[in-house]
Amino acid sequence: MYNLSSRIDAVSASIKQRAAILFLAIFASFVATASFAQSFTFTSVTIDGNQRVEDGTILSLAGISRGQTISAAQLNAASQNIRETGLFETVDVIPQGSRLVITVVERPTINIINVEGNSEIRDAEVLAVVQSQSRRVYTPAQAERDVAAISELYANRGRINASVTARIIERSDNRVDLVFVVQETGLTEVERISFVGNRNFSDGRLRRVLDTKQAGLLRVLISSDTFARDRIAFDQRLLTDFYQSRGYADFQVLNVDVALTRERDAFLITFNVQEGQKFNFGQLTVVSEIPSASAAEFQAAIGTRPGSTYSPMKVENDIARLERLAIQKGIPFVRVEPRITRNDRDLVLDVTYALVRGERIFVERIDIEGNSTTLDRVIRNQFTVVEGDPFNPREIRQAAERIRALGLFANADVNAREGSGPDQVIVDVDVVEAPTGSLSFGGNYNTDTGLGLVASYRQSNFLGRGQSLSFQISTSESNRVASLDFVEPRLLGRDVRFGFSFDYSTTDNQNALYDTETFDFRPSLGFRVSDNGRLNVFYRAEFTDINDVDPAASIVIQNEADRGRITTNGVGYTYSYDTRRTGLNPNAGVLLRFGQEFGVGDSDFIRTTATAIAETKVFNEEVTLRATIEGGLLDYADNDSRVTDRFFLGNRVLRGFEASGIGPRDNDTDDALGGNKFAVARLEAEFPLGLPEEYGITGGVFLDHGSVWDVGNTFGADVLYNDYTARTVAGISIFWTTPIGPLRFNFTEALDAQDRDRTNSFDVTISTSF
Incomplete structure (x- = not known):
């Protein structure tokens, strides 16, 4: 039965409870208002606890003056202002009648900063990202930011699971040592890169476009197989450029999914793309x-x-x-x-x-910063505009690309901002210089010259002038070479490339009955004659000697050696037309090169060489086809060319033969004599082998056909193959891209060879530095 009296009592009690709560809230609000409305006037201010920070500094931070009337809210704000400086652990602002007492506890100062537990990244690299400094106040917030920066450094190096903690060791005089303790872990690699939505290009082809790579056999040496988040945006740009340059105007990267494996030791990256139609x-x-x-x-x-x-x-x-x-x-x-x-x-x-x-805007000036070594003119030479010229945004963007292409800077930003007026623009160039010199000692092996040692020095920004200087000494079982090369890319500030080279070489070939000594000096000038064409003119002075001729050597070589040291002066030119990188078709290109040299001195001659290379990609760019035609003609007065002048075809030109393995040969001594004429045609294809592309291993097949002939003056010797005698070689190749450079292994079979030819069924070039 419903009890009305009980219900009324319950409602009455609820109303009383709510009234009490409302009263307390109003009372609290009144007290708080009264408290903040209270005003203070101080005739003196006492500051306690400070040792390093002066009293005046604290008073200035508080913003309170003697005799000034302030409210409780202002008093609270003064306390907050002092606290926000980060100089103090605690701050108390207490009014005591007409006296204000400010009591502080100062934070300690940093004595030294150390890093412990790191072996993969050096102390200097870690400390470079730390913002805390010795003899500055220690703040936990800054230490935590430093921990985050060190963790990000390790993550960018592929060690995402590395942990970093900040510890302090208390010292006397309110000082602390700040120690960052690192627990390093193994590399967190990119285990797999996959694509969703790609129909026209395979995953393997798209993976070759990206800067990020999957972990492979040489994962210890390859840094691009570790995950770096900032590379993902760059990879998206590379994919977009790749597709758009092939007609897919609507291509989009819809999203990129980055996930860790269950063991958290590798990343799985998936690019979700939308190709669209080809236009x-x-x-x-x-x-x-x-x-x-x-x-x-x-x-x-x-x-x-x-x-x-x-x-x-x-x-x-x-x-x-x-x-x-x-x-x-x-x-x-x-x-x-x-x-x-x-x-x-x-x-x-x-x-x-x-x-x-366009708008009438002019370039007011070009400001360059960050180039502590490189001279300003090296950067200014990349601009086609100068101060006072009309402003063209496209020319500025192209200048920025040319600056980056110099290879002298780790980063280069070019931006335009308004100058002294609305019709003036200031171009700001901010660069970060990169190391440009190298000194290396190494070893090499070549199937032609055998095992050798190499010492080289190279500087691509000599004296900050953008010039290139290199020096190399190499020695092997059969030859010794010393060379010096210098290049000024912009002579007198113009698009003219000036260079000169000195080369000195000697041979001590155990397979030949004579040795040679050659000194060559060659200055040159090169300049662009069209978008894809370039002309190079040169002068050459050469001194050549054939010595230590064995009496059993060919009568041809003996007669040529009897002429002694030959001095040659020559002038020549080389014209090249190359569309492989600048052409309109990203999948095809041609290289045409034609050159002649006209010699005077001890011998008069005309040397003519020509090369034509065509390359294209087929089967959705999975297979590269390449065709090469190469030839040369050496026309000496009175047919008096020497063995040091004539052409020899080795495994670099006609594969499958030794360096002097084919061509005219003395029938009695078997000495290779070289020829005044040669012609070679090479066809080859490169294709994937089905192996994971992170291994960097692809395959190829090739077919070479050619010959070298015409000794000239035979001095009565019985010379074999002095007329055009073609050779044909077929083979397969293994290409291996490694951190020490691309390697190529050729396995060859001579389909058409002569009895005296010296074939070579396998060759490889390996070069390492240590």
């Missing part, structure tokens, strides 16, 4: 909104052709051509706007290059 270029036209710029004249400057695979780089190249043409025609402040129209039905992109008038 070609449609119509490419130029329209002009500037009366002085004729669209028809600029139309002829477009290098891209309709029907070719779409690539943003091709668009950038066309824009650069058009803007350069505008400058040549004296039309300043021309900007080229690419206007792209999609045709999804035909999968083409029509591009209209609009010539518009």
Whole structure:
């Protein structure tokens, strides 16, 4: 039965309870308001507990003056201001009548900072990321930030499970030693990189694009197989550039999933991509909104052709051509706007290059910072604009790329900011210099020259001038070589490359009945003649001697040696045209090289050489096909060339034979004599072997066909193979990319060889430094 009286009593009790709570809250609020509304006036201030920090400094931080009337809120703020400096462990601000007492306990100062437990990363590298400093106040918050910085350093080196703790050791006079204790762990490698959404390119092909690599056989030596989070963004950019340069204009990296294995000793990285459709270029036209710029004249400057695979780089190249043409025609402040129209039905992109008038902005100055060694002019030479020129953002970006391409800086940032007026721009160049010199001692092995030792010095920023200087001494079982090379990349501030080289070599070949001694001096000038073409002109002075000729040597060599030391002066040129990296097709390219040398002195001659190389990638870029044609002609007056002048074909030119294994040969002494003419054709293919690509091992097949012939003056000797006698060699190759350099193992079989030829069924070149 419902009890109404009990219900009324319960409601009454609840109302009384709520009224009491409300009263207490109002009372507390009143007390607090009254407390904060209370004011204080102090005639004196006493500061206790400070030893290093002066009284005046603490008073200044508090912001309280004698005789000043302050509220309780201001008193509390004064206490907080002192505490926030981080100089004190505790701060008490206590009013005592007309006297204010500030009592502090100072934090200790740091005596020394040490690192313990580290063996993989040196103390200097660890301490470089630590912000705490000796003779400064120790703060736990800063020590924790230092712990995080050291942990990040280890994580970037692939040791994500390393633990770091900060400990303090108390010393006298309120000092402490700060010790960072590291517990190192093994490398946390990238165990697997996989892709989702890729239909046109295999995982293996895409993995070769990335900077991050999977752990492989040489994981101890390869740093890119360890996980670094900052490399992921770079890898996404590389993937995007790879796809877009191949026509996939809509390509996206949707997300990147990074996960640890259950044992937390390796990373699994998955790139989720969306390829989209492949586009070609449609119509490419130029329209002009500037009366002085004729669209028809600029139309002829477009290098891209309709029907070719779409690539943003091709668009950038066309824009650069058009803007350069505008400058040549004296039309300043021309900007080229690419206007792209999609045709999804035909999968083409029509591009209209609009010539518009840009803002009248000038370069006020170029400021360079961070180059403590490199001279300013080395960096300024990479700019095509100077102070006072019209500002072109594209030219500035290209200058930044050229600065980075110098290889002299670990980092280079180029930014533009407003100058002294709205029509002025200041270009800031901030660089971080990188080591540019090396001194190495090493050993090498070559199937032609045998085992040898090498000592070399190289400096690519000699005296901070951007010049290259190198010196090398090498000795092997059959020869000794000393060389000095110097290059000035921009002679007199122009795009002219000046260089000179000295080479001295001697041979003591146990397989030949004579020795040689050669000294060569060659200064040269090189300059660009087109986007892909370059011309190099040179002078050469050479002194050659054939000595220690065995009486049993060929009569040809004996007669040539009787001429003594030969002095040759020659001038020549080499023209090269290379599209392998700068061409419009990222999967194909050609290299054409043609050169001649005209000699006078003890001998008059014309030496002509030519090389043509074509390369392309097929089967979704998994297979590389390469074809090479190479030849040479040595035309001496009176046919008086010597064995030191003529061509020899070894395993570098025609594989499967020793260095002097083919060509004209004395029938009686079996001496190789070389030839005044040679021609070689090489076909090869490189392809994956199905092994994990992190091993860096691929395979190849090749077919070589060629010959060297025509000794010239035979002095009555019976010379074999003095006419064109072709040889053919087939073989397979194993390519191995290692931290010490790419190695190639060739296994060959001579399909067409002569009786006196010296074949070589296996060769490898190995070079190590220690």
